Amino acid sequence: MIYSLLRPALFLLDPERAHTLSLAALKLLPGGGGPAEGPLATEVAGLRFPNPLGMAAGYDKDGEVPDALLALGFGFAEVGSITPLPQEGNPRPRLFRLLEDQAVINRMGFNNHGAEAAVERLSARLGRPGVVGINIGANKDSPDRIADYATMARLMASLASYLAVNISSPNTPGLRALQDEGALTELLDAVMEARGSSGPPVFLKVAPDLESADVEAIARIAIDKKLGALIVSNTTISRPPLKSRHALEAGGLSGAPLRELALERLRQFRRATGGAMPLIGVGGIATAEHAWQRIRAGASLVQLYSAMAYEGPGIAREIVRGLERLMQRDGFGSIAEAVGSE
Numbered sequence: 001m002i003y004s005l006l007r008p009a010l011f012l013l014d015p016e017r018a019h020t021l022s023l024a025a026l027k028l029l030p031g032g033g034g035p036a037e038g039p040l041a042t043e044v045a046g047l048r049f050p051n052p053l054g055m056a057a058g059y060d061k062d063g064e065v066p067d068a069l070l071a072l073g074f075g076f077a078e079v080g081s082i083t084p085l086p087q088e089g090n091p092r093p094r095l096f097r098l099l100e101d102q103a104v105i106n107r108m109g110f111n112n113h114g115a116e117a118a119v120e121r122l123s124a125r126l127g128r129p130g131v132v133g134i135n136i137g138a139n140k141d142s143p144d145r146i147a148d149y150a151t152m153a154r155l156m157a158s159l160a161s162y163l164a165v166n167i168s169s170p171n172t173p174g175l176r177a178l179q180d181e182g183a184l185t186e187l188l189d190a191v192m193e194a195r196g197s198s199g200p201p202v203f204l205k206v207a208p209d210l211e212s213a214d215v216e217a218i219a220r221i222a223i224d225k226k227l228g229a230l231i232v233s234n235t236t237i238s239r240p241p242l243k244s245r246h247a248l249e250a251g252g253l254s255g256a257p258l259r260e261l262a263l264e265r266l267r268q269f270r271r272a273t274g275g276a277m278p279l280i281g282v283g284g285i286a287t288a289e290h291a292w293q294r295i296r297a298g299a300s301l302v303q304l305y306s307a308m309a310y311e312g313p314g315i316a317r318e319i320v321r322g323l324e325r326l327m328q329r330d331g332f333g334s335i336a337e338a339v340g341s342e
Contacts, residue, residue, distance in 0.1 A: 003312025015095040015104075018309075023060070026068040026313075034070030034130040039324055042335040044278045044300045045201035045228030047131055047161055051075035051320050052335050053291060056282050056303035057135035057164060057205070061112045063122045070130040073316035078303065079122075080135030081166045084151050086114035087139055090171060094251070097309070098244035102286070103258070104306045106235070107251030109171045110137045115155050122159040133203065134160035140172050146187050150194040157199040165191055168207035168234035170252045176207055181217045188225045201228025208233035208258065208265045208283060215265070219272035229278040229300070232266045236283075255306040259284025263297060270298030275340055286311065288322020295323075295335060296342040 010018050040051040054076040055069045063079035070077055089111025096105045112118075122134070134156045138148035153163055167178040167187065178187050191202060204227055206218060222230055235252025242257060262283025269279055281299030285291050286307035294302050308315050323335075332338040 003314065007310075007312070011097065011099070014093070015097050015309075016092065019059075019095070023065055026065040029068045029071055033067070033128070035073050035075065035320070039327065040075070040320060040335055042300065045162060045203070047201070049075045049131055049301065051323070052295065052299075052301045053316060053319055053323070054078060054131075054133075054280075054301060054303040055308075055316075056305040057081055057133075057166065058106075058108075059305050059308070063118050063132075063134070066132045067125060067128060067130065070132075072313050073320055075320075076131035076133065076161070076301070078133040078135050078164055079118075080112070080164070081110050081137035081169065082112050082115060082118045082134065082152065082156070083110050083137045083139045084115050084142075084148050084155075085139050086117070087111060096244075096246040096249050096251075098242060098246050098255070100243035101247075101255065101257055102310055103242070103244070103253060103255030104309065105246060105249045105251045105253050107171045107249070109140060110169065115152060119155055119159065122156075126159065131161040133162040133164050135164040135166050135205070137166050137169070138172070138175065145175070145178065146183075146190050149187055150190040153191045153194040153199070153202075154196075157195045160200050162201045162203050162228055163191070163195065163199070164203045164205050164231060166205045166234070168205050170207070170209075170235060170237045179206060179210070179214060179218065181221065184218065184221055185225075188221065188227070192225065203227065203229045203231055203280070205231040206233055206269075208236045208261045209238060210265065212268065215268045215272050219269055219277065222277050223273060227277065229280050230269055230273075231280040231282060231303070232269050232299075233262050233283050236261055254283065255310075256284050256286065259290065263294065266294060266299060267297050270340055286315075288319045288326055291319055291323055292326045292338075293342075295338050296340070298340040300336070300339050
């Protein structure tokens with residue numbers, strides 16, 4: 001209610017400025033941990049999640065407010081993407097609201113303060129409850145991006161509930177080439193070795209703009225390398241019909257127009273993995289019904305980001321309450337029972 005009153009004023013601000021203000025506001029929230037386990041509690045990759053709804057990477061790029069996000073009711077928070085060295089990202093403006101489309105286009109370019117600052121910040125929260133994943137990336141000008149991912153895996157392994165290897169951002173030139181079969185195998189081998197045998201599970205975040213052969217290859221490699229989960233998907237470079245004047249801006253599109261593409265890609269990965277690999281559904285999720293559809297299509301967990309800009313910080317609790325009702329309505333005793341049941 002309060003957010004709906006504030007939103008018109010916030011939307012008068014530059015989107016990146018509004019985002020910075022939202023982070024500042026979350027820093028003022030009192031501590032107290034994340035949500036308690038309830039009927040939606042589930043286990044994925046050996047991790048216990050109090051509910052299946054997470055905040056996707058990109059919102060808290062530097063790991064400044066993971067505990068505040070958990071306090072909002074999210075079952076887990078994914079911070080990053082974090083790169084070995086600080087980088088400014090792409091020139092501004094680089095973030096655009098598409099109000100008429102309930103969408104966002106960004107070409108941020110992995111802007112973050114780098115690994116050293118993140119290690120210091122995230123080390124301070126060690127011992128606190130809650131699942132906090134760390135999304136790792138490579139520097140734009142790195143001569144060896146696979147080495148960058150290995151460095152990040154080594155630095156973040158002891159601080160992360162899970163590591164998310166992000167090779168699907170469209171805003172770092174050439175990055176998505178790491179989704180190719182040979183490069184992906186080499187990358188995951190390097191990350192697994194750097195993480196160590198006792199490190200956290202490794203998740204892989206993929207793009208929605210994949211051909212069927214790519215899906216099959218990635219699924220096969222993910223199972224072979226014993227990844228913890230696949231995150232399906234990142235933003236899209238495709239452009240469905242859009243109404244906003246920002247429709248032709250370069251960058252990754254997220255929000256409502258991504259929903260059907262991300263859902264279809266999730267279904268493809270479910271078929272390709274045969275249910276042998278946990279999937280995390282991302283892209284266009286804004287309501288409990290959207291989240292429930294993704295779970296029924298094969299997602300063990302779901303994430304959102306863009307929807308919070310439009311609906312406000314109460315969205316997590318609203319979706320969680322809605323999921324409880326939907327699970328009861330459809331006669332399931334747990335989230336795990338509902339996964340892939342469509």
